Amino acid sequence: MDSKEQHITLKTENLSIGYTSKNSEILVAKNIDLNAQLGELVAIIGINGIGKSTLLRTLAQVQPKLAGTIKIGETDLNNMKSFDLASEISVVLTEPIASKNLTVIELVALGRQPYTNWLGTLSEQDLAKVKEGITQMELGSLQHKKCHELSDGQLQRAMIARALAQDTPVILLDEPTTHLDLYHKVRILKLLKHIAKETDKIIIFTTHEIEMAIRLCDEILLLDGHTNPFGKPNELIEKKAFERIFPSDTITFDPDTGSFRI
Numbered sequence: 001m002d003s004k005e006q007h008i009t010l011k012t013e014n015l016s017i018g019y020t021s022k023n024s025e026i027l028v029a030k031n032i033d034l035n036a037q038l039g040e041l042v043a044i045i046g047i048n049g050i051g052k053s054t055l056l057r058t059l060a061q062v063q064p065k066l067a068g069t070i071k072i073g074e075t076d077l078n079n080m081k082s083f084d085l086a087s088e089i090s091v092v093l094t095e096p097i098a099s100k101n102l103t104v105i106e107l108v109a110l111g112r113q114p115y116t117n118w119l120g121t122l123s124e125q126d127l128a129k130v131k132e133g134i135t136q137m138e139l140g141s142l143q144h145k146k147c148h149e150l151s152d153g154q155l156q157r158a159m160i161a162r163a164l165a166q167d168t169p170v171i172l173l174d175e176p177t178t179h180l181d182l183y184h185k186v187r188i189l190k191l192l193k194h195i196a197k198e199t200d201k202i203i204i205f206t207t208h209e210i211e212m213a214i215r216l217c218d219e220i221l222l223l224d225g226h227t228n229p230f231g232k233p234n235e236l237i238e239k240k241a242f243e244r245i246f247p248s249d250t251i252t253f254d255p256d257t258g259s260f261r262i
C-alpha cells in the first residue's frame, strides 16, 4: 500500500468538543461527523461562538476532544506521536505568532522542521518547497521583510505559505481569509482548492464567508448546535440547511443563487 492509499480520509465519528476545567466539562458541540477525502477543500461554517475554532484546534490535536474519534485513514489520532503528526497535519491558528522578528522566508522555512536534520539544515527539496509556498502566496517581493513589518493580510498569507511548505496530506486553517481583501479571499480559496485537488491533500478551514464556501468548496460542515450537517454544498442547499443559520426575519437564504438576502 503506498502512502496515498494509507491516508484516504480525515474522519470524525460522534465527536464532542469543548473544554475541561478542574471539576467540570464545558461541552461546545457534539454529534460531529465529518468525512473529508484526499483532494477536497472543506469549509467549517456556523455562527459566532458555535465552536468552529474549537473544532479546528481539536482536529489539530492542540486541545483534547471530549468524546468520539478522529481518524486519518485507519489511524486514530490519539495513537499518533507528535513527531508523526507534524508530517501528517499542518495547522494555522488565529493566535498571533511569537516569532515576528523572523523574515517571511525564515517563517515559511519553519514549515520544513519536521523533515530537516537536528541542525535544521534545509536540503534542496526543503528550499524548493519554501520557494513554492512563497510564490503560491504571492510573497516574492516581501520574502526578506520581517514579519512585524507586514500587514495583517500579508502575515496571514505568510502563515498559509508556511503550512503549504510543510507539505502534509492534511492542512487545517482557522479563518485563513479574515484579513484578506476580496481579491485575495477569492484567489487564495481558489488556489487552496487547486492545491487540494492537484496535490491530493485535504484542506479544511473555518470561515464566515458562507457564500464563497458554497461556490468553491467540495464539502461543508455546518455547525448548527444540533445535527451539524456535513455534505456537498448542493446537498446542504437541498436539505435547507442554510435557511436555518440566521433568524429569517433578518437574513434569508436564496437556494437558487446560493446567496443570502438582507
Ligand SMILES: Nc1ncnc2c1ncn2[C@@H]1O[C@H](COP(=O)(O)OP(=O)(O)OP(=O)(O)O)[C@@H](O)[C@H]1O
Binding pocket: 019, 026, 028, 046, 047, 048, 049, 050, 051, 052, 053, 054, 055
Ligand atoms: N479556553 C476556553 N475555555 C472555555 N470556553 C472557551 C474557551 N475558548 C472558547 N470557549 C468557548 O467555546 C465556544 C466556542 O468558541 P469558538 O471560538 O470555537 O467559536 P467560533 O465558532 O470559532 O466563534 P467565532 O465565529 O466567533 O470565531 C464559545 O462559547 C467560547 O466562549
